Amino acid sequence: MNRVLLRGARVITMAPNRPDAERADVLIEGDTIAAVGDGLDTTGAEIVDVTDRIVVPGLVNAHLHTWQTALRGAGADWTLADYLGRVHGAVARHYRPEDMRIGTLAGALSQLDRGTTTLGDWCHNTPTPDHTDAALDGLAASGVRGVFLHGTPYSAPDATHPVGEVDRLSTGPLLSLGMAVRGPQLSTPDTAVADFRAAAERGLVVSMHQSGGEPGPGWTAVRDAGLLSPATNVVHGAGLTEEWIKILVDAGATLTSTPENELGQGHGFPVTGRLLRLGAAPSLGTDTDAVTPADVLSAARIALAAQRGHDHERHRQDTGSPSLTATITARQALAWATVEGARALGLADRVGRLEAGMQADLVVIDSFGPDPVAAALYAGTGDIEAVMVAGRWRKRDHTLLDVDLDAVRDRLRESAAHLLPYARSR
Incomplete structure (x- = not known):
């Protein structure tokens, strides 16, 4: 050995x-x-x-759409509505399987270069099995440890997750599977329950976005079905009420914040402080290279500074002066990018x-x-x-090993040349 x-x-x-x-x-x-x-x-x-x-x-980036790597920086000035319209409403439909593979490979290699060893890869541009297989192949080829969170393109609220696609996928020694579902906010109650139950039956992490206003009826249905658990991962959490955050925390569910993206695009203020007040903590993600840099340490620093700033302002309003002691420590922020990320991806016993x-x-x-x-x-x-x-x-x-970076860059540029005109023409 x-x-x-x-x-x-x-x-x-x-x-x-x-x-x-x-x-x-x-x-x-x-x-x-x-x-x-x-x-x-x-x-x-x-x-x-x-x-x-x-x-x-090793750092843990708990939420990243690596398939969007070829769009790097294209949406620096996009709002959330711009992003949804341009990426999901336009450019996504023009992705070829080879675009999925090179975007995922390049995105995962970039994570390794930045110190991320474990990646929650939220892949929701899977119109065909070939697209899915290409993305999974790119993730495996990178050498990163990953949870491939199988998602779907946006569709009708009553369309259940295609679990047959999940069941046919196989992973290597460094990869595991999870389900990236539309979730209770974007699904009918029956569909949300069915998706959560399918994930539970397979022992998979089930992850979903939540940043579209107060929780809809699907959340109540999932709770009443007893399906909230430590395998539940909520991304963003914007719009969740204090009551619902407590319900999730009490169930052991995790919340992943992507602070730079959330603050810049208008998702809502990161949930960091609301979790800390309950004795919980966020994991961190960087969301999309199209909008923000995929650097989880930057995400940790931004989450820390934003919450400290918020706490100082509240203290100033209450007392007339900023707080004289830091409300959050640097070690806590580093834990969000390591321990908490591992917990969010169901890997706390390994990384x-x-x-x-x-x-x-x-x-x-x-x-x-x-x-x-x-x-x-x-x-x-x-x-x-x-x-x-x-x-x-x-x-x-300071050099990535066992990879031809020039070849990866060339293929990524080719993919960008194909895709970017669709993002800009909308």
């Missing part, structure tokens, strides 16, 4: 009952973390010197923390600062020196 020892780093394990950061070595055996600590058995191990680096768990028995998914950050947690949270792509997934290096010395 291949053994690797990372020596000399400041390690942020994100594990309970351990320091926020510590000087420690990390021993990896095969695809698993064997130990974190000092004086570890190095017999037969490759020693990797990471002195003065920071080692953190999100560095401790014995967990998968060897980690990031080596070349960044200096007196506070390793802050240095990790503030890291940019250029600081991400190395990335490991399941014990295998996917990035070393």
Whole structure:
């Protein structure tokens, strides 16, 4: 079995009952973390010197539509209505299977480059099985750990999810399946219940968007059917009432915020603070490259700053001055991009923390600062020196491995040249 020892780093394990950061070595055996600590058995191990680096768990981007990567930056000034009209109302129907594959591959490689080792890939442009297969193939080819959340193009509210398509899909060792359903807000109550039940019967995470006003009757139907659970993932959560957020939290459901997109496009203010007041926390996603950068650390910083700003303003209104202490810590924000993301995707027993028995998914950050947690949270792509997934290096010395990046860029440009005119002509 291949053994690797990372020596000399400041390690942020994100594990309970351990320091926020510590000087420690990390021993990896095969695809698993064997130990974190000092004086570890190095017999037969490759020693990797990471002195003065920071080692953190692999980041988790819990919500991204990688199939839209070729549209990168096209919607920087789009509102939510613009995005829905241009992407789903126009350009999506012109996607070919090869566009799905290269968009997914390029998007997943970009995530690895930025330190994301686990990706919730919300794929809802699947008009044919060939489109679905091409997207899944691109995700597998990237080497990222992923949950392929099978979705569908927008359709009638009473159209149930095509579970036959889900059932025929097979995944590799790093990939698992979930269902990206239209959800209670966009479905009839009977359809919402049927989709939730289908996911539960298959033991799959069921994920849905919610940002279209107060909860509709489908939510009540799903709750009354007893189908809310830790496998329920709600993206955005805008429009949810305090009562409904509590119902979801009490059921163990997760909420994923995509803060830059939500603030910029008009989904609504991120649910961060409302979750924290209930003792819960958000996971994070970046949503779509068409509108915002797909950088989950940026999402963490934006979510942190937005909620701190909101808290300061409330304190100022109540007392006449801003708060004298931070209401949220940098470590909490880093947890949203690791521990909470793993929980949202049903992978909390495998990723999100560095401790014995967990998968060897980690990031080596070349960044200096007196506070390793802050240095990790503030890291940019250029600081991400190395990335490991399941014990295998996917990035070393600031360079992605085992991929012809020039060929990927060329195919992505070809796809963009085909697709962008449809996005602009609407």
